[in-house]
Amino acid sequence: MAEGLLFENSDGSGDQMEILGHKFYNILLQNFFLHETIMDKYGRIKYSKMHDFVHDLSRSIEKAKSPNAEEVPVRVRYLPVDYEHNNIKKEQTSCLRNLFLNKFEDAEFIGNIMFPDYKYLSVLDLKGTSIDELTSSIGKLIHLRFLDLSESPIRNLPGSICKLFNLQTLRLLGCRELRELPNELKFLVALRHFALSGFINVLSWMPPEMRNLTSLRTLSYFIVSDKEGCRIDELGCLNNLAGKLRIWNLEKVGDKEESERAHLSQKKNLEVLKFVWSESSREGNNNDCEVLEGLQPNPNLKGLTIKNFGGDHFPTWTMKMAVKQGNTLDKLINIFLIDCKGCQEIPTLGHLPLLKILRVKGLCNVKSIGPSFYWEEESSKNGVPAFRSLEHLTLENMESLSDWVEAPNTGATAFPRLEYLNIENWPSMTTAPSHEFPSLKRLYISRRCGEVPLTNICKKVSSLTELKIYWNSDVTSDLVEMLLQNNQHLQKVEISYCDNLTQLRVPDTLKSLLRFKIYYCNNLVSIQILKGLSALQHMDISLCRELRELEGEMQESSTSLEFLKISECPKLRSIPNGMDCLNKLSELSIGPISEETDGLNLLNESLKGPHPLLRKLELYGNRKWESLPYELQHLTALVYLKVYGFGIEAVPEWFSNLSSLEELTLFHCGKLKDVRCLRHLTRLRKLSFGGGNSELEWNLIESNPSQFPELSHIPDVYVC
Known part of the structure; x- marks a missing residue:
């Protein structure tokens, strides 16, 4: 359409441009020029992919995606521009029809464009650029049909933009800095598609006399005002509107008769309507029910949203989802x-x-x-x-x-x-x-x-693949165990902030379970994980302050489990058996362990095994522990290591075995003095200390880290 290749009959007979465009698009699909079409929830085409052969052909013609302007023929009509190739010659501008500066960052270059030189330009794409202001000379582009300023920091539109009498498409999506629209917008009588979003909350009204834009097919929003020329009846003449329309500030509509003048029931191509009243409190009786009664849509409606409606009941058409003449809204x-x-x-x-x-x-x-x-x-x-x-x-x-x-x-x-x-x-x-x-x-x-009521709703459910329960003090252990037992195809389970959960038994029938996550269940005391979790890839049990027992067998997860987190459960006294078999584990976080048990030995048990793929490890210890788990020295594939809350005075010599280590964090190790062995870790790129107030940390703060020869090879050393 922007290329001027779609024509309508002057007498209004025949297909509209948009329908013709869809027909041509379908021909391209049928002949495999385009394929892999993605549809939206209303069955409309969002986009398609260009076939590889068509892409290769277009690239061979274009020669390069963004050609150097020095090599571009003088009579070029289509030109994409990027940061490196932005030297457009004046003699080239007069023949240009399409100029694409999509996501171009040089605001100064865009701001200096002499629009009068581009006198035959029909497409100007400034989407995602850094432009914040358009010069008034844009009004000279009298042949412009398509202008896209979406996702730019544009602050205002010059009044001269309303002299673009051939403009058919104006896109202002995601323009969050834009504060108002020009009052003269009513003169854009050829405008068919006006898409806007991102700044709607700061608009108080639409430009006056929008009723003149009778060619409009797309209008994303209409903000109602009680000002003359900005009321809801401006929509009355726009009977070609199609797609989605959101109407805001409906509290400014006086009564049913006024809302009826929007003639929404006559707009047969509108598929989605959103009615929004202001969120601000409105005292006393309101006329919302009357107003909504007058906004009856056409029977072709596919989507309906009603927000902040203040009436005590919906009007009849809404209650029955049936409009005038008894037509049910059966396409919703x-x-x-x-x-x-x-x-x-x-x-x-x-x-x-x-x-x-x-x-x-x-x-x-x-x-x-x-x-x-x-x-x-x-x-x-x-x-x-x-x-x-x-x-x-x-x-x-x-x-x-x-x-x-x-x-x-x-x-x-x-x-x-x-x-x-x-x-x-x-x-x-x-x-x-x-x-x-x-x-x-x-x-x-x-x-x-x-x-x-939750038990009633859940007791017959047996087909779940995903279960998520959070912020719920009514959920009991019996309810959760019933759901786990009855739904053998579960793949994801997440439970959090459930204070009435005291114990949990995970059955051995969950052969498809991939992710299991429990956190912030403050009264959870025990978890029993039975055999059979052969597909488990991700397990996270953390921040359960009363958890004491974590029992079970992990052997059957040995070929699947990649992520395991058992952390910040300070009363924990046991961990599952078989952790030494987790050969696919790539990330592990564990500790602290209860002081009532031999926590350091439990940490050692958790680190046993070759763990050839383990890249990231977080260890939470106890300040009374004067050594690190000795099994740590065998984890030679580690790239990231965090050690938190240990009472060590020196990093052990065997640390040199961790030759792949690139990032090391030592937090809340208040007795730490000696890190000389770190000089052997030649791949170490980042070292962080913090929270321990150790003598070493104070020395690092007061002096330059480069004065510590054992740390001089590390590019980034931080004290938090």
């Missing part, structure tokens, strides 16, 4: 209801045949999720499951929710395709359904949810 793929804090009921959603993603957050006044959540009473269908296509469900911050009932019996299992369930912060919940969730793969539980 995702729905987000966010922070609608006054609402007392969730709409009926289970009947939507294509709904895949549902997120309900911050509906603090909803007390019950009843049968109407699944079906309207008069339309319940036998044999048709509720939420038949739903894949992702999130219910969070439902602080008044006490009851979530079972789906009505229609002869089919509800949520048959649900793969992801996130439940968070239901402090008042007493009852919950026990659906089978036959396809559930990922379960996330966080904050207060209640043991009984």
Whole structure:
């Protein structure tokens, strides 16, 4: 389109440019000029890859990606520019049609571009450059159709940009320094695509009289104001709008009649709508329900977000997801209801045949999720499951929710395709359904949810591959062990901040488990890891202050485990057997060990074995220990070593065996005086001390490290 190769009939008949472009794009796909197409969640093409043969052909024609301007023919039409090749001759500028300065860093060079010299330029790509200001001479580019300033620090746009009467695409995505848009934007009557983001929070209103831009197909945002020419009715004439539209500051709309003047129901190509009211508190009664009633969309809608709605109930079309003439919004793929804090009921959603993603957050006044959540009473269908296509469900911050009932019996299992369930912060919940969730793969539980309802939700779940539980004092050992026992295909388990968890038995049936992580469970006393974790690659047990027993057998993980962390559990008295068999281990962090046991010997046991791939090791000790674990000397593949909290006075001579060591950290070793043996570690590039207040550290602070000959070969020596 920017090249001027797509044409529309002047009488409006025939295909629009965008449709023609899609047809040509599909021809390229069908003939394998492009392939490996990536689609978004609405089925639209995001991008495709160029076929290798086409790429090679284009490179052979281009000769080089960014040619030296000295070698570029005078009549070149397409020119990408980089930092090294930016000497564009004046005689070349008059023939240029496309100029790409994508991610170019030289702001001075860009700022000095004499735009009048580029009089036939149709494409100017400044995405990701360091430009912070455009000169007014850009208004001379009267043939410009495409301008991209995305991801640049541009602060303002000159008014002369509104003289670009042929401009079809203006992209301002991620322009976080931009504070306002020119008031004369209404004169860009050819503008079809206006994409903006990154500075929306600082905009108070849109440029006035946007209604004149009747060619617009893409408008990312519209910020409502009560100023003349900036109200919501400016959208009324923009019936060609397509794709996604976000409307902000809806609290500034007066009533239903005013919101209806946006004529959203007539915009048949709009696929995604986001309605946002201001987060600031609004005292007394509001007209949010009236306003939303007037914003009924077209039946082709695929995505709907309602945020900060302040009414105590949704309007009828939202509650039934059906608009005028009884048209159901049956093309909806995702729905987000966010922070609608006054609402007392969730709409009926289970009947939507294509709904895949549902997120309900911050509906603090909803007390019950009843049968109407699944079906309207008069339309319940036998044999048709509720939420038949739903894949992702999130219910969070439902602080008044006490009851979530079972789906009505229609002869089919509800949520048959649900793969992801996130439940968070239901402090008042007493009852919950026990659906089978036959396809559930990922379960996330966080904050207060209640043991009984959680047990109900989880007791029939048997298909999980990922389980994450955090910040939840209601989760018990029985619940976690039930989930581990019933879900034999689990691959990832992460549990944290669960203070009601006291013990944990990991069953031997988890043959697919890859990652196992437990941290900050302050009352966890024992963990028993049984045999059978033959696929385990990553295990992290840390910051569990009461943990005493860590028992189990690690032999079956010998050919898989690469990362092991058992650290900052100061009361720990045991470690699993078989750590000497972990031949694939590349990273290990262990200690401190309880003073009630022979901790130094346990550390030695953990370091036994050849460990030929171990590259990174962190050891946490005890200031009473005057030596390091002697098994350390055999770990000759180590590249990084951290020694924390030992009472050693000297680095032992056998340290010279660690000939591959490149980085060494010695923290909280307050008695350390002698590091002479480090002179043998010729690969050491970084040495750090800290926290120990040792005599050695003070000497290093008060003098130049180069005065220590044993350290002179180390480029970076730090005292933290």
